[in-house]
Amino acid sequence: MAAAVLAAVLVAVLLLLARGGPAAADGADMEFLFTGFAPGNVTTTGAAVVTSSGLLQLTNETNEVFGHGFYPVPVRFRDASTGAPISFSTTFVVAIVPRHDDAHGHGIAFALAPSITVPGAVAGKNLGLFNTLDNMGQIRSEVVAVELDTAMDTEFSDINDNHVGIDVNSLVSMKSAPAAYVNVGTASLINFSLVSGNLHQVWVEYDGASMRLEVTVVSPAGKPRPAVPLVSYTVNLSAAVADDTYIGFSGANGAASSSHYVLGWSFSLGGGRAPDLDLSKLPSIPSLRTKKTMPQLLIIIMFLVAVLVLLLVSGAVAVLVIRRRRFAEEQEDWEIGYGPHRISYKDLHAATRGFRDVIGAGGFGRVYHGVLPRSGTEVAVKKVSHESRQGLREFVSEIASMSRLRHRNLVQLLGYCRRRGELILVYDYMVNGSLDNHLFDADRPALSWEQRVKIVRDVAAGLLYLHEGWEQVVVHRDIKASNVLLDADMNGKLSDFGLARLYDHGSNPQTTHVIGTLGYLAPEMSKTGKATTSTDVFAFGAFLLEVACGRRPMERNDDLDSPGLVDLVLECWKAGRIMDAKDPKIGKCDEDDLELVLKLGLLCSHPDPRSRPSMRQVVKILEGAEAVPETPPKDLGSNNRLFYGYIDSFDEFATIFPTSETTVTTQPSSSHSNDELISG
Numbered sequence: 001m002a003a004a005v006l007a008a009v010l011v012a013v014l015l016l017l018a019r020g021g022p023a024a025a026d027g028a029d030m031e032f033l034f035t036g037f038a039p040g041n042v043t044t045t046g047a048a049v050v051t052s053s054g055l056l057q058l059t060n061e062t063n064e065v066f067g068h069g070f071y072p073v074p075v076r077f078r079d080a081s082t083g084a085p086i087s088f089s090t091t092f093v094v095a096i097v098p099r100h101d102d103a104h105g106h107g108i109a110f111a112l113a114p115s116i117t118v119p120g121a122v123a124g125k126n127l128g129l130f131n132t133l134d135n136m137g138q139i140r141s142e143v144v145a146v147e148l149d150t151a152m153d154t155e156f157s158d159i160n161d162n163h164v165g166i167d168v169n170s171l172v173s174m175k176s177a178p179a180a181y182v183n184v185g186t187a188s189l190i191n192f193s194l195v196s197g198n199l200h201q202v203w204v205e206y207d208g209a210s211m212r213l214e215v216t217v218v219s220p221a222g223k224p225r226p227a228v229p230l231v232s233y234t235v236n237l238s239a240a241v242a243d244d245t246y247i248g249f250s251g252a253n254g255a256a257s258s259s260h261y262v263l264g265w266s267f268s269l270g271g272g273r274a275p276d277l278d279l280s281k282l283p284s285i286p287s288l289r290t291k292k293t294m295p296q297l298l299i300i301i302m303f304l305v306a307v308l309v310l311l312l313v314s315g316a317v318a319v320l321v322i323r324r325r326r327f328a329e330e331q332e333d334w335e336i337g338y339g340p341h342r343i344s345y346k347d348l349h350a351a352t353r354g355f356r357d358v359i360g361a362g363g364f365g366r367v368y369h370g371v372l373p374r375s376g377t378e379v380a381v382k383k384v385s386h387e388s389r390q391g392l393r394e395f396v397s398e399i400a401s402m403s404r405l406r407h408r409n410l411v412q413l414l415g416y417c418r419r420r421g422e423l424i425l426v427y428d429y430m431v432n433g434s435l436d437n438h439l440f441d442a443d444r445p446a447l448s449w450e451q452r453v454k455i456v457r458d459v460a461a462g463l464l465y466l467h468e469g470w471e472q473v474v475v476h477r478d479i480k481a482s483n484v485l486l487d488a489d490m491n492g493k494l495s496d497f498g499l500a501r502l503y504d505h506g507s508n509p510q511t512t513h514v515i516g517t518l519g520y521l522a523p524e525m526s527k528t529g530k531a532t533t534s535t536d537v538f539a540f541g542a543f544l545l546e547v548a549c550g551r552r553p554m555e556r557n558d559d560l561d562s563p564g565l566v567d568l569v570l571e572c573w574k575a576g577r578i579m580d581a582k583d584p585k586i587g588k589c590d591e592d593d594l595e596l597v598l599k600l601g602l603l604c605s606h607p608d609p610r611s612r613p614s615m616r617q618v619v620k621i622l623e624g625a626e627a628v629p630e631t632p633p634k635d636l637g638s639n640n641r642l643f644y645g646y647i648d649s650f651d652e653f654a655t656i657f658p659t660s661e662t663t664v665t666t667q668p669s670s671s672h673s674n675d676e677l678i679s680g
């Protein structure tokens with residue numbers, strides 16, 4: 001007995017369980033309001049999710065998916081006693097955010113369906129609500145939907161790809177209209193795009209008595225609700241849908257995709273109006289935010305790129321400007337004719353590896369070793385500072401013509417370059433350096449007499465060429481041992497010819513500038529200030545004595561009153577012991593030859609220019625074709641003192657160049673003493 005009762009209770013319970021699920025809502029009191037969703041408020045299937053921010057996201061941007069969100073409790077739209085359809089009212093806010101502006105999914109539908117998982121439902125054009133067998137009403141699917149259709153399917157006679165329609169049992173809409181609303185203020189119809197990403201508010205209302213289903217939309221949500229519906233259709237819901245009908249949403253993507261969102265939803269069954277949605281409390285759409293931030297990010301990136309480009313450009317410009325400044329040259333119109341002789345500073349900078357290899361400090365500036373990049377020629381690069389622009393033009397023209405001077409005993413001038421305050425001259429490089437190093441440097445092996453005579457003849461030949469061998473007379477102006485360079489075979493070559501000229505163009509034409517080196521300056525220069533071939537001969541005489549005696553014409557620390565080299569040699573000659581004057585470092589030698597050189601040196605050093613031989617005569621004498629006088633000529637000697645006497649009496653001073661030699665230019669001044677004259 002008890003077992004039978006127990007069994008009966010058990011069966012009852014099982015039957016109850018088997019019936020399953022929540023009981024369908026009927027009667028007039030069903031109502032709900034979702035301002036955003038929580039998990040459990042709706043049952044999601046397919047791609048749909050309730051996001052943490054409270055959105056019912058039906059689909060994300062995945063192609064060929066659909067998603068459902070249905071109210072978990074079914075609704076009865078048929079009056080149980082009369083069988084008449086029951087009124088309902090609902091409103092919801094949706095948004096469709098397409099993945100691409102020009103391609104998007106199929107849209108959203110508010111649906112009344114017989115089950116939460118619509119059997120056999122297909123994505124894409126079927127909106128996740130129908131299958132391929134019932135989508136045109138072939139089978140009674142018990143589906144009624146309001147579609148916000150964003151794709152045009154001609155198969156279903158869609159009017160466009162942006163319409164609102166009422167579907168009953170079929171995707172061929174009973175009624176549809178392009179998405180639009182009536183502006184309440186102006187009464188004009190305003191079209192809008194369903195895929196704008198804006199929030200759209202939709203009202204769906206059904207009156208059971210008239211069986212009228214009315215759909216009203218507005219976009220963006222928040223605008224006043226239009227008085228007239230966009231689409232309406234008369235349908236007997238009692239016959240159209242199942243007894244237990246689920247209400248909710250479906251969203252579907254096809255070959256292209258959108259994110260379909262439902263943000264809020266309210267519903268009322270039985271004639272009451274659906275509760276109002278408080279739009280301000282709705283969750284926000286993430287894609288709208290990213291849509292907004294994407295351009296911002298783009299702007300920031302573009303800004304950074306622009307800044308970077310600007311930095312790069314200004315950096316490049318700065319490098320160019322620095323390079324330009326670094327390699328800046330001066331060139332004036334008149335120089336264009338000398339083009340071939342002009343060498344660019346950039347090339348010289350490269351040739352000398354940035355002017356690092358100093359090989360000498362000459363009378364006018366430093367000399368650097370270099371190798372011309374194109375030809376590989378070894379060169380000596382001389383930097384001459386020039387402050388005054390005066391005379392420069394003449395000087396440069398002279399350089400240009402001098403580079404046409406070619407003689408094996410002249411150091412070839414290859415070209416020049418001009419910069420602010422700087423003139424750069426490029427010469428053939430002479431491996432063995434200057435003669436005075438060989439004469440006076442105790443570390444070097446002494447030059448033999450044969451070598452000396454050879455060099456002396458070389459210099460004489462070079463100087464004769466300058467004086468007579470060319471179309472115009474070129475006065476060297478600074479003959480001395482340090483201006484004689486030696487090539488690899490110890491051939492003597494004159495360098496720096498004409499360079500003194502650069503300093504000969506004083507700013508004040510009344511001032512006499514005397515250029516040259518103490519001990520080599522002819523006495524008449526103190527009177528005329530003019531360099532002539534004869535003053536060159538005088539300096540050559542001093543040079544001859546220098547080479548033969550191994551002494552400078554004026555020792556740097558000589559007392560001004562002490563006898564010069566000329567006087568010393570002259571005294572030896574007068575005493576009949578001229579060989580006493582020879583450089584002790586010269587070993588055995590041809591004494592006649594040496595005597596000849598000494599005598600010729602004295603002859604050239606004659607204070608009276610008219611008594612000096614010409615360079616042609618000098619060359620003849622050196623060749624032995626002409627003789628030197630046996631006895632010392634009259635009035636020889638004391639020439640140096642003559643010159644200094646001049647300086648004393650006129651209170652002139654000498655500007656001393658920063659050089660091993662004492663190159664002087666005299667200028668009137670009272671602030672300098674004679675001590676400075678020779679202290680260099």
Ligand SMILES: *[C@@H]1O[C@H](CO)[C@@H](O)[C@H](O)[C@H]1NC(C)=O
Pocket residue numbers: 032033034037038039040041
């Ligand atoms: C939605 O779900 C949340 C959390 O479960 C609940 O608090 C809320 O009452 C539900 N809203 C409705 C209208 O059912």
Ligand SMILES: *[C@@H]1O[C@H](CO)[C@@H](O)[C@H](O)[C@H]1NC(C)=O
Pocket residue numbers: 046047048060061062
């Ligand atoms: C989109 O949804 C599908 C299914 O829910 C999921 O597998 C996929 O990771 C989602 N994609 C994105 C980009 O969120």
Ligand SMILES: *[C@@H]1O[C@H](CO)[C@@H](O)[C@H](O)[C@H]1NC(C)=O
Pocket residue numbers: 160178180189190191
């Ligand atoms: C709105 O759209 C319809 C159909 O797409 C078109 O005929 C009508 O001219 C449009 N109206 C306006 C104001 O754009």
Ligand SMILES: *[C@@H]1O[C@H](CO)[C@@H](O)[C@H](O)[C@H]1NC(C)=O
Pocket residue numbers: 083084085236237238239
């Ligand atoms: C609506 O359909 C139901 C069920 O088919 C039917 O009983 C009812 O009479 C219909 N109502 C009208 C007004 O046609």
